[in-house]
Each structure stands twice: as C-alpha cells, then as structure tokens.
Amino acid sequence: xxxxxILFHTTAMAMKAEKALTRAGYPVRLVPTPREYSSDCGxxxxxxxxxxxxVVGVLESSGVEISALHEIx
Amino acid sequence: MIYLxxxxxxxxxxxxxxxxxxxVLEQAGGNPGRSGHxxxxxxxxxxxxxREDIAQLFNSEPxxxxxxxxxxYALNLGIYxxxxxxxxxxxxxxxxxxxxxxxxxxxxxxxKLTVVQSKGDGTVNxxxxxxxxxxxxxxxxxxxxxxxTGVIMPVAEVAKIAHRAxxxxxxxxxxxxxxxxxDIQAMDIDLFGFTGHKGPLGPTGTGALIIGKxxxxxxxxxxxxxxxxxxxxxxxxxxxxxxxxESGTSNAVGIAGLGVGIRFVREKGVKSIWEHEKNLxxxxxxxxxxxxxxxxxxxxxxxxxxxxxxxxAQGKTVSEIGQRLDEEYDIMTRVGLxxxxxxxxxxxxxxxxxxxxxxxxxxxxDEIKQALKAIEKVVQS
Numbered sequence: 001x002x003x004x005x006i007l008f009h010t011t012a013m014a015m016k017a018e019k020a021l022t023r024a025g026y027p028v029r030l031v032p033t034p035r036e037y038s039s040d041c042g043x044x045x046x047x048x049x050x051x052x053x054x055v056v057g058v059l060e061s062s063g064v065e066i067s068a069l070h071e072i073x
Numbered sequence: 074m075i076y077l078x079x080x081x082x083x084x085x086x087x088x089x090x091x092x093x094x095x096x097v098l099e100q101a102g103g104n105p106g107r108s109g110h111x112x113x114x115x116x117x118x119x120x121x122x123x124r125e126d127i128a129q130l131f132n133s134e135p136x137x138x139x140x141x142x143x144x145x146y147a148l149n150l151g152i153y154x155x156x157x158x159x160x161x162x163x164x165x166x167x168x169x170x171x172x173x174x175x176x177x178x179x180x181x182x183x184x185k186l187t188v189v190q191s192k193g194d195g196t197v198n199x200x201x202x203x204x205x206x207x208x209x210x211x212x213x214x215x216x217x218x219x220x221x222t223g224v225i226m227p228v229a230e231v232a233k234i235a236h237r238a239x240x241x242x243x244x245x246x247x248x249x250x251x252x253x254x255x256d257i258q259a260m261d262i263d264l265f266g267f268t269g270h271k272g273p274l275g276p277t278g279t280g281a282l283i284i285g286k287x288x289x290x291x292x293x294x295x296x297x298x299x300x301x302x303x304x305x306x307x308x309x310x311x312x313x314x315x316x317x318x319e320s321g322t323s324n325a326v327g328i329a330g331l332g333v334g335i336r337f338v339r340e341k342g343v344k345s346i347w348e349h350e351k352n353l354x355x356x357x358x359x360x361x362x363x364x365x366x367x368x369x370x371x372x373x374x375x376x377x378x379x380x381x382x383x384x385x386a387q388g389k390t391v392s393e394i395g396q397r398l399d400e401e402y403d404i405m406t407r408v409g410l411x412x413x414x415x416x417x418x419x420x421x422x423x424x425x426x427x428x429x430x431x432x433x434x435x436x437x438x439d440e441i442k443q444a445l446k447a448i449e450k451v452v453q454s
C-alpha cells in the first residue's frame with residue numbers, strides 16, 4: 001500500500017483532485033495542509049492506494065496540477 | 074404581480090437557490106479554502122461545484138472561471154487587465170456603460186478607442202468591424218445581446234475577424250448567459266463576462282470572467298491583489314488560476330446560489346429557455362405593433378433576440394408608462410436609458426429612453442397577454 005499526501009497551489013485544484021479520485025474509486029480525504037510540508041493552499045489530500053502511480057495517473061488524465069506529492073512510509 | 078424586468082435581475086429564483094444559500098449560512102459556514110477544517114472544506118466544495126457547473130455550461134475548465142461580484146467587475150478585469158497606454162481597442166456603439174465607461178476612461182490615458190457605429194436598428198455588421206480592426210488592435214469588446222433591443226450580435230464572426238488580426242475578444246454576456254446556448258470554445262471567445270443574477274438565476278453580487286484556453290494569463294493584470302489562501306509565504310500575488318484574480322474571501326453564500334441556479338438552467342436546457350422567451354417576445358412584439366401610437370425599437374427585418382422588447386409611445390413619457398403599469402396594473406418594467414446611453418443614441422431614443430419589457434423563464438403567456446392589454450389602456454388614456 002501507498003500512503004501519502006498531495007499538495008496543491010490552489011484550493012480549486014484540491015477540489016478537482018478530490019472529485020477525480022473519488023470518481024475513480026480511490027479513498028481520499030481532504031485535510032488541512034501539514035505545516036511541515038508547505039504553506040501552499042490550506043487544503044491537502046490524503047490518499048491510501050495500491051501504488052502512488054495510480055493516483056498520479058488519475059490526476060494527470062483529469063487535468064489536475066499538483067505542487068507536491070509526499071509518500072508517507 | 075407581473076414581473077417583466079428580468080433583464081435587470083431575474084425574479085423569482087428557483088427555491089433550490091434559496092436552499093443552497095441557506096446551506097452555506099447554516100452549515101458550510103467556514104472560510105472557503107483558508108483554514109482546512111471541515112467547515113472550510115465544505116465551503117470550498119460549494120464554490121468548486123459552482124465552478125464546475127459554470128465551466129460545463131459554457132464549455133470551459135473550472136479553474137478558468139474567475140468569480141467576480143457582477144459582470145461589470147468581470148468586464149473591468151478584462152479591459153483594465155489587458156489594455157495599456159498605446160493599445161488599440163474596438164467596440165460597438167451598442168455597449169452598456171459597463172464597457173463604455175472603462176473604455177472612455179482608458180481613452181483619456183492613452184488607449185486608442187474605435188467605436189464601430191451600429192445601424193439605426195441596433196444591429197451590428199461584422200464587415201464594419203473588419204474595417205475597424207487592424208493588426209495593431211489588441212482587444213475587441215462586444216455585447217452578446219443588447220440590453221436595450223434584445224438583438225443578438227454576431228459574436229463568433231467578430232471573434233474570427235479579431236483573431237485574424239491577432240487581437241483578443243472580450244464578450245459581455247450579461248443578457249445571454251443562461252438564456253442562449255453558448256460554447257466559448259466553438260465561438261472562439263477569449264474572455265467571457267457574465268453576471269449571476271440574470272439568466273443564471275443566482276443572487277445579486279455574483280458573476281464571473283471565464284478566461285479562454287488559448288489566452289496567456291500573463292497578459293492579464295489583476296484588478297485587485299491580496300490574500301488567496303495560497304503561497305502565503307510570498308508577499309507577491311500568485312500567478313496561477315484562479316487565485317491570481319480572486320483575492321480576498323469569496324462570496325461563498327452568493328456563489329452557492331449561483332451554482333445551483335446554473336444547475337437549474339442546465340437541467341431545463343438553455344435551448345428550451347430560449348425558445349420559451351422567444352415565444353413570449355414574439356407575442357409581445359406582435360401585440361405592441363398593433364397598438365396605436367406604439368413604436369417598437371427593433372429591426373424591421375427578421376432578427377434573433379433574447380427576451381427583451383423596447384418601445385416608446387406617442388404623447389406619453391416612458392416614465393409615465395412605467396409608473397402607471399406598476400401602480401395601476403402591478404406590472405414591473407424598466408424605463409429610461411438602461412445604463413446604455415450609446416445604445417439609445419444609436420437607435421434614436423436618447424435621452425428619453427424606452428420602456429423595456431423583459432419576460433423570463435417563469436413568465437407565462439397569460440401574463441404577456443394581460444400586460445399587452447394593460448399597455449394598450451395606459452398608452453391610449
């Protein structure tokens with residue numbers, strides 16, 4: 001399993017990502033952006049899936065721009 | 074009451090719009106996209122849903138929808154954001170003051186302005202635009218449907234002419250959004266401004282500028298800068314969309330209503346809304362044309378229009394007609410210049426103006442017939 005948090009420049013993209021990943025059937029959760037990572041927009045997205053490539057693939061095909069993706073080991 | 078002032082603001086609103094507004098005030102009450110807690114996320118979701126519905130209605134991308142407080146702000150953002158001293162801008166003589174006043178102001182600051190004279194019947198000829206637009210033209214601004222005559226302007230043709238010369242086109246869709254089928258990509262529109270409280274059935278205080286896919290947003294300077302909830306470590310404005318142009322806490326309450334209004338329009342279908350309004354104004358024009366002393370302000374040849382009809386009457390001032398329709402017959406209209414002095418000068422109704430009748434999505438044919446009877450009585454007594 002891959003566990004991680006995705007950061008976005010703008011809230012609009014966090015919302016777009018949540019919709020795209022939920023539609024694709026991945027369990028995701030919007031959370032306050034962890035301060036240790038960034039001061040980008042206030043909302044980040046937590047995910048737990050089999051492999052982060054799946055998440056990145058969905059986001060790319062949905063036109064979501066992210067600012068960073070951090071895997072949590 | 075018969076409400077025929079939908080071109081000023083649509084009324085009533087669908088009950089769903091009121092519920093959406095109450096939902097934000099009662100439940101999704103956080104600051105959208107600022108704090109990250111559940112209430113903040115709920116408000117951000119409401120705003121994003123509205124972005125998505127708007128993008129789908131006009132064929133754009135959610136992040137290219139820039140929320141503003143009305144169409145005037147959206148048009149100002151497009152005009153002041155693009156034009157610099159030395160630039161050339163072309164517009165029509167049928168524009169509203171939301172376009173004319175910013176352009177006349179910029180004219181004093183070194184922007185070269187060409188106003189293409191429309192015909193006396195208020196129609197716009199693309200060939201006249203072709204003459205005015207040169208390779209030095211930076212922007213063309215055109216109203217999509219006249220707020221005085223209802224006539225639909227040849228926006229897609231003028232967009233082609235503008236692009237051939239390397240200019241951008243900004244469209245004022247105040248009277249067409251939510252009423253006409255609009256695909257901004259198919260029509261090749263660069264910048265598209267609309268207001269939320271008219272055809273989209275939202276509350277006042279809402280609107281948006283949609284930035285076309287091919288527009289380089291580096292060319293547009295924001296009107297306002299400030300907090301965006303993003304890149305907070307920086308003292309400079311972010312460059313990405315929509316934050317570059319959306320500073321300060323958004324009108325989440327209003328946008329919630331706007332989003333649901335747009336959804337209502339999408340479910341009804343803009344084509345059927347337009348057909349409904351066309352039917353009503355056809356009967357209005359036919360009925361008015363046989364009332365003695367009434368002069369319709371519209372082209373004599375066939376034309377396409379939105380739900381707006383303007384008229385004057387011999388021997389009566391427009392204000393007298395408007396006041397009597399309100400006080401004696403409970404009919405709401407708008408008389409005068411409709412914030413569009415240039416348009417009234419063009420069609421020869423300046424400075425008195427016209428009586429404007431604007432049915433909407435909820436207006437019935439029976440109300441139109443009652444209104445015609447009332448107008449006949451007022452005009453002839």
